[in-house]
Amino acid sequence: MAATSGVVFVSALPMRAAASEVDLIAARTKLFGNRTITEGRVTLELPPIAENGHSVPLKVEVDSPMTEADYVKQIAILSPRNPLPLIGQFHLTPQSGRALVSTRIRMSGTQAIQAVAEMSDGSLWSGSMETVVTLAACVVL
């Protein structure tokens, strides 16, 4: 009697498409190419613990004189864990006077949000902040 042991392959890969660090880098490259990004000059402020990922206050400030000669052109907010890595882009002008912007974002889980600032001279600067998310927006983002 030959007994065939049945091996059952269960394909139960989760269907949720969450971005990873790799997607964050891909999105960043799409925006800024392979230009060098230096850490610094960008201060991101998020709560250390967010109870609700549906609405997390985010504040970003870039150290810049904001004059015609030297100002922040753009700030991109990126996520390593949301379904889409690009959260938002802010475009500033010398008329902005101060490179300080805040809004509210969705976060699908604990992660380190990254901000990249593009200056008028073309240089790129970055800052990041880790936030623990208790109730992720992932299921219902």
Added chain:
Amino acid sequence: MAGIRLAVPSSATKGEIIEIKALIQHAMESGFRRGSRGEVIPRDIITRFECRYNGALVFAADFHPAIAANPLMTFHALADKSGVFDFTWTDQAGQVWHDSAEITVT
């Protein structure tokens, strides 16, 4: 439908950097949620916000699905002349909402 709330100081001294807040009521439906029958709720978001000061662009933002519902933007502007701040929001279908606020600069 869309409720807009603006916070712009009514007066400022010349050269002052003022804080501006602009909120619009919008679900910012991400396109990642599912309804009670498991169907995907289609994406419906505002994609662009612009603020102009006497016609010149001061600040703009591109929104993606991770911007929370009822998007609130806080930013700054250098007040150097009396005039009008114009705010526009454009959704993915091209629908536009608009509001403005006046400022007196002395």
